[in-house]
Amino acid sequence: MDPHIHTSGLIRIGVTSRIDLLLRINMEDKLSAKEIASHRSISSCWIVLDGKAYDVTSYLNEHPGGAAILLKQGGTDATNEFRKIHSPDILKYLPKNAYLGTIDAAARAALPKSSAGVESIGEAEEAKELPHISSIVVPNDFEAAAKAVMPLKSWTYIFSSAHDGSALRGNLTSWGAVRFRPRIFHDVTTVDPRSSILGSASAFPFYVSAMGQMGRGHPAGEIGVVRALAKRGVHGLISSETTATMEEIATAFADEKNKKRKETSAGETEQERPEAQLHFQLYVPSDRAIAVQRIQRARATGVFRSVWVTVDTAVLGKRTADRRLQAAEALATSPELSAHAERAGFGLLAHHSNSQLNASLTWDDLKWIKREWGGPVVLKGVQTAEDAARAADLGVDGVLLSNHGGRQMHDAPDALTTLLEIRTYYPSVLDKLEIFLDGGCRDGADVLKAVSLGAKAVGVGRPFFYALSAYGQKGVERCLDIFSDELVTGMQLVGMKNLDEACPERVNASRLLNEIWRPEKSRL
Numbered sequence: 175m176d177p178h179i180h181t182s183g184l185i186r187i188g189v190t191s192r193i194d195l196l197l198r199i200n201m202e203d204k205l206s207a208k209e210i211a212s213h214r215s216i217s218s219c220w221i222v223l224d225g226k227a228y229d230v231t232s233y234l235n236e237h238p239g240g241a242a243i244l245l246k247q248g249g250t251d252a253t254n255e256f257r258k259i260h261s262p263d264i265l266k267y268l269p270k271n272a273y274l275g276t277i278d279a280a281a282r283a284a285l286p287k288s289s290a291g292v293e294s295i296g297e298a299e300e301a302k303e304l305p306h307i308s309s310i311v312v313p314n315d316f317e318a319a320a321k322a323v324m325p326l327k328s329w330t331y332i333f334s335s336a337h338d339g340s341a342l343r344g345n346l347t348s349w350g351a352v353r354f355r356p357r358i359f360h361d362v363t364t365v366d367p368r369s370s371i372l373g374s375a376s377a378f379p380f381y382v383s384a385m386g387q388m389g390r391g392h393p394a395g396e397i398g399v400v401r402a403l404a405k406r407g408v409h410g411l412i413s414s415e416t417t418a419t420m421e422e423i424a425t426a427f428a429d430e431k432n433k434k435r436k437e438t439s440a441g442e443t444e445q446e447r448p449e450a451q452l453h454f455q456l457y458v459p460s461d462r463a464i465a466v467q468r469i470q471r472a473r474a475t476g477v478f479r480s481v482w483v484t485v486d487t488a489v490l491g492k493r494t495a496d497r498r499l500q501a502a503e504a505l506a507t508s509p510e511l512s513a514h515a516e517r518a519g520f521g522l523l524a525h526h527s528n529s530q531l532n533a534s535l536t537w538d539d540l541k542w543i544k545r546e547w548g549g550p551v552v553l554k555g556v557q558t559a560e561d562a563a564r565a566a567d568l569g570v571d572g573v574l575l576s577n578h579g580g581r582q583m584h585d586a587p588d589a590l591t592t593l594l595e596i597r598t599y600y601p602s603v604l605d606k607l608e609i610f611l612d613g614g615c616r617d618g619a620d621v622l623k624a625v626s627l628g629a630k631a632v633g634v635g636r637p638f639f640y641a642l643s644a645y646g647q648k649g650v651e652r653c654l655d656i657f658s659d660e661l662v663t664g665m666q667l668v669g670m671k672n673l674d675e676a677c678p679e680r681v682n683a684s685r686l687l688n689e690i691w692r693p694e695k696s697r698l
């Protein structure tokens with residue numbers, strides 16, 4: 175645990191003594207339901223997950239989801255609530271001595287089942303009816319639909335951004351600052367939006383961005399997303415912090431792709447009808463052994479075409495709305511947690527514990543990451559032309575210009591501006607690696623702006639999470655259809671028959687160009 179995070183003096187949550195723990199481990203087979211159920215306080219909190227009992231007392235204070243939500247599971251079988259949010263892989267972040275032992279089936283059956291999970295935190299603001307899916311016509315419509323039916327805490331997790339939201343607002347408005355220059359008298363009866371991403375054919379030059387914990391939106395979680403991707407032939411970037419395990423995700427994806435292949439008319443090649451592909455997003459944890467294991471597991475699934483290393487999360491950004499909710503939750507749970515609420519209010523707790531992230535990563539770490547993966551590597555979260563140029567020099571296969579959806583540095587540049595900066599100062603980068611963009615794209619036609627300026631593809635995040643949360647897999651499929659329909663219509667309206675015709679003259683980016691960084695004269 176990071177010493178900066180452990181703020182002594184704010185709150186001391188009692189820790190079961192080591193001797194007591196050792197005794198309990200020896201008594202493993204004697205852990206009774208009654209005994210477990212009695213540990214549900216701030217001074218001793220036990221939970222059962224998949225038939226195994228854990229003492230989470232010392233972790234209450236460290237849990238990035240807050241102490242209150244864990245405390246509510248105290249003394250119960252929390253498996254169901256836990257699996258709505260976390261994959262079992264997350265248990266590696268528990269202190270080693272937290273494991274108490276397995277419990278037998280009879281004890282497990284006798285335990286109270288927790289129902290006080292994340293759904294119980296904040297009802298949807300006004301419980302409205304979910305609009306019929308046919309009334310969802312633009313990607314932004316999913317946001318309101320999701321808000322109507324989602325618990326406030328889960329909705330906030332998706333919606334929230336850093337500090338006062340300035341980077342998120344910048345992302346959203348940047349796309350409108352670039353205008354098309356539509357050309358006339360081209361036969362656009364049919365247009366061809368096919369592209370490729372890191373050497374794999376792609377039906378469209380967009381993909382679904384990496385988002386963690388998608389089970390918080392809908393029980394279908396990441397499985398619903400990858401099935402929808404496989405059905406529609408679209409690429410997706412899968413987070414390393416998922417609700418389902420990466421093996422479950424890979425199996426569902428392969429299964430849906432097989433079904434799709436059987437339906438596809440014989441004789442059509444991969445180039446003619448591109449299949450969906452998955453890529454793996456990697457948060458590099460501070461423990462290298464865990465990172466290596468993660469890379470090896472991703473490779474073993476056989477479904478991931480590349481690894482995208484997230485580089486904009488040395489530490490976690492200040493997610494204001496989540497922190498307010500976490501503090502309110504702690505205050506409402508028990509007076510004992512008020513000190514914890516103070517801590518959450520300062521924002522020391524948030525989505526990731528420090529062991530999940532690694533503030534000491536440097537360019538040198540790329541060597542072992544590339545070696546372990548052995549395939550294409552992309553840096554996710556590049557925000558300056560200089561860093562893009564350095565990545566190109568080091569032989570990285572791609573950079574994703576991104577400010578993490580405005581969730582990290584709140585006054586960070588939007589991706590289009592960074593792309594223009596690269597075009598201005600290091601144009602050769604465009605020939606050396608593939609450039610991807612994400613952040614605030616809410617219109618399929620906007621994807622054409624980025625492609626015209628030299629990007630390979632655009633990632634889209636929140637609209638897909640909202641779509642999943644409101645309508646499950648069906649919502650993700652509809653969101654993919656909306657994006658692809660807008661893209662194709664956009665190509666027709668600007669007179670672009672295929673993506674080879676995309677070039678800088680297709681857009682007027684003068685307004686954003688005015689805003690790009692300029693070196694001070696004395697530094698030239």
Ligand code: HEM
Nearest residue numbers: 238239247252255256264265267268291292331415525526
């Ligand atoms: C006991 C083992 C647990 C561990 C090691 C653990 C660990 C973590 C970690 C590392 C995060 C950061 C986000 C992520 O990477 O996914 C997190 C977030 C979260 N956890 Fe847990 N967790 C545990 C149990 C639970 C349980 C039992 C619940 C509730 C049923 C829960 C609810 C949450 C929520 C709601 C968040 C997100 C908070 C937010 O950002 O809004 N966790 N947890």
Ligand SMILES: Cc1cc2nc3c(=O)[nH]c(=O)nc-3n(C[C@H](O)[C@H](O)[C@H](O)COP(=O)(O)O)c2cc1C
Nearest residue numbers: 332383384385386413484578579613614634635636
């Ligand atoms: C709810 C949510 C969870 C996210 N989780 C991750 C993650 O696990 N890993 C990661 O690299 N980026 C993550 N991101 C950032 C996205 O990959 C992407 O950069 C961003 O969402 C793009 O902006 P947009 O949502 O405006 O389209 C997350 C974003 C959101 C909204």
